[in-house]
Amino acid sequence: MDKSIIVLFREDLRIHDNPALFSACQEGNVIPLYIWDEETSHSTSGEAKKWWLHRNIDSFQSTIRSIGGRLFLDAGKIEEILPKWVEKTNAQAVYWNRVYEPKVYERDLKLAHSLSSQGIEVKTYEGSLLLPPWKIKKDDDSPYQVYSAFYRSIRKEQIPEPFPSPEHLKIPTFKEEGISLEDLGLLPSIHWYHVMESIWEPGEEAAFTRLNSFLESSLHDYSEGRDVPSAGHHSTLSPYLALGVISVRKVFHTLIEMKNKPVEPFIKQLIWREFSYTVLLHHPESTTRPLNEKFRKFEWQPNEGEWEKWTKGQTGYPIVDAGMRELWATGYMHNRVRMIVASFLTKHLLIPWQRGAEWFLDTLIDADLANNSMGWQWVAGSGLDSAPYFRIFNPTLQSKKFDEDGTYIRMWVPELNNLPNRYIHKPSDTPADVLEQSNITLGKDYPYPIVDHKAARERALERYEEIK
Incomplete structure (x- = not known):
């Protein structure tokens, strides 16, 4: 039996x-x-x-x-x-x-x-995961601290092939009924998620449709185009990976089987995800505490008014505001923009990365504890193999580089639609006559910058110098 x-x-x-x-x-x-x-x-x-x-x-x-x-x-x-x-x-x-x-x-x-x-x-x-998080270790049996070395090591491993889907389940007989999906109480009482409903299709079939679309139309340009939020060359698979609706091993092997396609840049992103879980396993405190001991003495300067403007996309920096509004409306944010808004919060506003991490966990549909903690500590400079502490993104330059014609900004900050491309990245530098022609009154239709980039950068560097 x-x-x-x-x-x-x-x-x-x-x-x-x-x-x-x-x-x-x-x-x-x-x-x-x-x-x-x-x-x-x-x-x-x-x-x-x-x-x-x-x-x-x-x-x-x-x-x-x-x-x-x-x-x-x-x-x-x-x-x-x-x-x-x-x-x-x-x-x-x-x-x-x-x-x-x-x-x-x-x-x-x-x-x-x-x-x-x-x-x-x-x-x-x-x-x-591709492999259990305790699998990849250094020769001395200690975990890797640097991503590049971890990447080289895991690429030498044989990743198990995906299991086939079962065609039929044998179900035993019993009386237990369980409860209904509605009884789980997962849906918000207020129907604020209509935009997300129009964008995200749930389920395995939808996940494979996204994967195939990415492989056919965007993979070839992924390496160069992934940093441009309006280009559509990112995979948008993370919400499906976060709930296991699609298998990372299936994605990996699908990539490996492709011929004459530049697959390695995307594989590196999958392995960064693996690295984040290895860090989480060996450093469970990384979700709330900086892994760099020096950062435990860092003097943050949280300001509730500035925090609220950051969460609502009202900082006066269009690329930051576009990202925060995209997040609120869709439950998602382009990865390059995630780095820009995180850098702005931690380095321009000196608000602790932990608060930003909590906000992302609350508002992202692809919320993932390991990736989220790793990403925020990377930007803040307080984690393993993080960005240098003195790397402070200039949001205006980032905007000009990755959203040159302002397409992404116009999508999420429509009050700036009429601004010419040369001014849309920093409206506060726009001549008065151009603002008038664009029907924009700064401080009314769109806010002035809540901090000056140069002054904020110098303040952050001073704080970093104190713990160096």
Whole structure:
């Protein structure tokens, strides 16, 4: 008689290349289960990502039904709810793909031990990374501190091939019904997400459509064009990777199989993601504490008024404001612009990177604890292998370089639509007659810069000099 196996889904809402699901299908009857735990399920989930999670669970339910199964839902503390499901379904085993957020990983280790001690078989798998985060180490068995060395090392490794999708699930008979998707309470009570709904299509099929579109139309120009926010050469796969709707191993091997295409620049981005998880595993404190000890003495100077203007896209620097408004409307921001707005917050405004990291986690649909912490510490100069502390982006020059004709700015800061290209990057330098012709009154239609770049840069360098 086949054993009954609960497959616990978390950041792996897919049937393709799902090691836990595939193995369970080979070994017995399968009970697909998703438990929403407010404390540890996708602990990086702000309101935007909860919306995205709701949409993808809904899509995944349909996918599971298409292979003869049903995704059961429940809510509560996983360490309390899962054992009840084991008892109710008379399951003999529980399989899951590992999640590496520190408190989730620690909780899972305890849960696995508890279930095993009760005679329940527990198997865990690598379902979110190319390789487990403890795999790539230096010759002395210590973790890498520098990305370039990590990259060279992992590229020598054999990345496992993706698992095939199961064609059919064998489902045991039991009475437990679970709860409805609406009962998880993931959707905001106010319908503010209409723009996101028009942009993001959930589910595996949509993820593969995005991947194929990127490979066919943008990969060739990715290396040069990825920094131009209006060019559309970025993949926009991160929201799907964040929930495991698409497999990073599948993406990797699809790239490797392409002939006569410049795949390495994008592979490097996938490996940067791997590096961030390695850092998180070995330095779980990196989510809130600077990894460079000197930065623990850095004197920040948070200003609530400036913070609020940054979050609302009202800083007077159009490229910064465009990014923050794109984030609020779509739950996403172009990667180059993420670096610009993060540099502006930490170096021009001297507001702690931790606050910016929290804001991103709350507003991004691709919120990812490892990537987010790594990115913010990189910009602030306080992490491993970070940007030099004295590297302070000039937002106006960044804007001119990567949004030369102001296309991205005009998309998200429409009050500047009528400004000529030469002035759109810094409206405060625009002659009065041009402002009048453009029907713009600074301080009314668009704000003056909340800080002067040169003065802010000098202030930041002075603070960095104090801890150097």
